[in-house]
Amino acid sequence: MKIRKYEKKDFDKVRNICLTNADITQDNQKVAEFILLMFCDYYIKEEPECCFVAVDDDDNPVGYVYGTFDYDKYHKTFMERYYPKIKTISLKRAIAAKIEMRDHAVYKEEYPAHFHIDVLKSNQSGGLGSKLLTEFCEYLKGRGSKGVMMICGKDNTGAQRFYKKNGFDTLHTKRTGVAMGKKFNTK
Numbered sequence: 499m500k501i502r503k504y505e506k507k508d509f510d511k512v513r514n515i516c517l518t519n520a521d522i523t524q525d526n527q528k529v530a531e532f533i534l535l536m537f538c539d540y541y542i543k544e545e546p547e548c549c550f551v552a553v554d555d556d557d558n559p560v561g562y563v564y565g566t567f568d569y570d571k572y573h574k575t576f577m578e579r580y581y582p583k584i585k586t587i588s589l590k591r592a593i594a595a596k597i598e599m600r601d602h603a604v605y606k607e608e609y610p611a612h613f614h615i616d617v618l619k620s621n622q623s624g625g626l627g628s629k630l631l632t633e634f635c636e637y638l639k640g641r642g643s644k645g646v647m648m649i650c651g652k653d654n655t656g657a658q659r660f661y662k663k664n665g666f667d668t669l670h671t672k673r674t675g676v677a678m679g680k681k682f683n684t685k
């Protein structure tokens with residue numbers, strides 16, 4: 499397994515990993531559309547330079563990490579191009595999207611970057627997630643980022659352990675999720 503930059507040819511496979519790990523089947527079209535709009539498409543379309551994939555020997559992605567370098571850029575583009583589509587899917591989903599964005603916005607000065615990470619089940623617990631996250635953080639540091647954060651499901655204790663192991667601190671715990679962040683020493 500190796501980590502490399504995301505390429506355009508990875509588009510469908512990365513989206514599939516996103517849906518597979520979210521336990522979404524093709525017959526659940528509306529939910530699949532929402533998941534991709536909210537948690538995938540912005541990042542791979544608008545900031546592909548911030549995306550990394552873990553690939554097998556045939557160069558097929560089995561995991562990814564992608565994110566935004568800068569919350570303000572993310573928010574502006576997301577609201578213009580992705581949020582309106584979410585609103586047409588469901589008002590409830592649109593509210594959930596706004597809550598997620600607000601929870602990121604609170605930390606945007608100290609932690610301007612955020613991300614999403616997924617590794618296929620068959621490849622988990624072998625260190626691949628940590629390698630992806632390390633690569634991503636090194637990339638952010640290289641661009642002078644002050645810090646990175648993410649919001650994790652409240653019940654996803656496995657992932658919370660993973661972030662702690664990788665140097666993240668808990669910023670808040672709410673019904674809507676656990677925010678965790680890591681600051682970079684840029685001096």
Ligand SMILES: CC(C)(COP(=O)(O)OP(=O)(O)OC[C@H]1O[C@@H](n2cnc3c(N)ncnc32)[C@H](O)[C@@H]1OP(=O)(O)O)[C@@H](O)C(=O)NCCC(=O)NCCS
Pocket residue numbers: 519615616617618621622623624625626627628629649650651654655656657659660661663
């Ligand atoms: C979270 C995730 C990206 C970690 O990737 P990974 O390749 O499994 O991570 P690593 O092998 O580098 O680290 C594994 C560590 O993460 C923690 N961990 C992650 N998922 C876990 C789980 N389901 N159960 C228990 N521990 C888990 C453990 O601390 C584990 O350490 P250990 O192996 O020493 O017990 C991956 O498990 C995953 O995609 N999970 C499902 C989707 C998800 O939760 N994404 C994050 C959403 S916020």
